[in-house]
Amino acid sequence: MRSHHDMGGLPAGPVARGEHDYAPWEKRVDALMVLLSAPQRRLLRVDELRRNIEALPPDAYDRMSYYERWISAVANTLLQRGVLTADELGRKMTEVESRQEAP
């Protein structure tokens, strides 16, 4: 069975030509990938990231933006590797989100 990401040759509409400037958070996701995969750290491989992206459910894959998929993959890979735990990541995300609610 063809995997959802393996789309070569499938029908599709016109190529949308618009381009967006990358947002700072997107560039930081890219930076994390580069830093964590660098030879002096080797905390993830791009192949692990790709595997995690390919494992996203099809609707999530289509709905998520490019860097949303990659940060999801970075987090999942770090969990799989034991660099982070779900608990500490969950707590930190909650704390980050609560910062916005401060007056």
Added chain:
Amino acid sequence: MTADSDIHAHDHDHAHGHDDHAHPHPTRADADERLTHWQAMEIAVRELLIAKGIITAADVRAAVEAMDARTPALGARVVARAWSDPAYRQRLLADGTAAVTELGIEMAATKLVVVENKPGLHNLVVCTLCSCYPRMLLGLPPDWYKSRAYRSRAVREPRAVLREFGTTLPDSVEVRVHDSTADMRYLVLPERPAGTEGWSEDRLAALVSRDSMIGVTRPDNRA
């Protein structure tokens, strides 16, 4: 994008503010409304990694700066050199990684393959499985390169995709698509436009667009 721009893929050595908004390159600012789940995840992952001493905030800023320093001007410089210097052109076609290293561009973990356009051959690059792209030469890829439409159709109907970019090729010209499925990264060496004899490399480089090095356009009809 002039020949004076630094072609080395290393960090800028100018002082940098603490704030991403001080960055000179145009970016879309993070939205003022609520953080999305994924934006919060990025912040959380980064802060945890910093707290654990795995990376530093300076590392992140430096990596972003290094990425911003890579623009298609690097690739254009390589193309202009190949157009001007036949011996360099041969080295570039024989071993792309080694040849761009001569100009101070490091390919990191991947290998560069340069594919030349000729009067009877037009090359087009795609990554159907994800978004593999010669970032060390061209910077970050455009959204359309990563889109479903491009990844799906470039392999199956390349000529129709090329027409959408304003490029029409007669049937006498072979269209050859390269799907970057593994460890190679591809750069198209466009044909040198007529009427450029004797031009300096700077002047030649200004003719070479990012899109012509991906293969969706040719230098004489770039937008």
Added chain:
Amino acid sequence: MSDALPARFAPGARVTVRRMAPPGHLRTPWYIRGRTGAVERLCGAFANPEELAYNRPGLPKQPLYRVRFRQRELWPDYAGAAHDTIEVEIYQHWLEPAP
């Protein structure tokens, strides 16, 4: 190279892509499985990404080839020129000699 498998195919060799569909991280696109092309060049030997994806070493390194296919042979309704081609990088373990 003691950590690389020997290359089986020479440039010009006719090869057929295995028609298999295991789970996991694969770098052989669906559209060329079962298809026959010609080796354009040996790219070198690289650790197997199917294994790297699980943080395993992926050794011994697999020879990686660029294989050229005729578009008219891949797509039944291909609308381009008869001599249009596509080249795809394929790991040796996905290739068999063409019948």
